[in-house]
Amino acid sequence: MGYDVLTFLSLTTIGLSGILILSGLFFIKTGRKELHKKAMISASVLALLFLIFYGLKYFLYPPKYYEGPYKGIYLFVLISHSILAAVNLPLAAVTVFFGITGRYSKHRKVAPITAVVWIYVAVTGWIIFAFLQMGEVG
Ligand code: HEM
Numbered sequence: 001m002g003y004d005v006l007t008f009l010s011l012t013t014i015g016l017s018g019i020l021i022l023s024g025l026f027f028i029k030t031g032r033k034e035l036h037k038k039a040m041i042s043a044s045v046l047a048l049l050f051l052i053f054y055g056l057k058y059f060l061y062p063p064k065y066y067e068g069p070y071k072g073i074y075l076f077v078l079i080s081h082s083i084l085a086a087v088n089l090p091l092a093a094v095t096v097f098f099g100i101t102g103r104y105s106k107h108r109k110v111a112p113i114t115a116v117v118w119i120y121v122a123v124t125g126w127i128i129f130a131f132l133q134m135g136e137v138g
Contacts, residue, residue, distance in 0.1 A: 006057040010050055011129060017046035018122030021115055037099065043118070044096055047088075068135025077131070081124040088117050 024039035066074045095114040098107035 001056060001060075003057065003061050006053050006060075007129070009053040010057065011126060013046045013050040013053060014122050014125045017043045017050065018119050020046065021118050021122075025115055040096065040099065044092060047092065047118075064132050066131050066135050068131070070131070070135075074128075074131045077124050077127055081121060081128060084117050084124075085121045088114070088121050091117060 020039045020043035024036050024043060027033075027036040027039055066078075068074070091110065091114040095107065095111050098104070098110065
């Protein structure tokens with residue numbers, strides 16, 4: 001698969017998954033539990049698809065480096081994004097597990113953290129892409 005196609009698929013899946021998390025939060029705040037469940041499970045499926053596209057890109061193509069005037073900010077965003085993306089994986093797994101097995105008091109404790117981390121990762125994924133468009137080398 002071509003580099004641009006993989007970039008497009010990564011950005012779309014992670015972006016839609018972030019939008020679904022926001023929708024799922026709205027649904028639970030307005031008491032619609034079934035819709036909440038569907039939105040969050042769809043968000044998780046999209047995040048797994050993202051991992052496949054991202055992984056393919058990582059193995060098939062060399063990395064890109066940002067060499068522009070905002071390198072400090074870029075590195076902060078990149079490093080925090082990478083760490084939180086790794087943290088999000090187990091967080092998402094336990095949040096979904098507590099949700100579908102009906103352990104709601106535990107679910108309510110961990111879920112707000114998961115939601116914030118997830119949205120941060122999705123938004124910063126797009127920001128990193130924008131940085132690379134502005135000042136990439138290699
Ligand atoms: C990563 C995925 C998920 C996130 C980020 C998430 C987020 C949340 C949040 C933040 C709340 C608390 C809302 C509040 O206190 O006002 C909540 C409640 C709830 N979630 Fe999820 N959720 C996820 C997945 C699921 C799944 C898969 C189910 C499956 C049934 C589920 C079922 C529920 C239910 C039933 C409640 C209400 C609990 C109660 O009434 O005490 N959630 N969720």
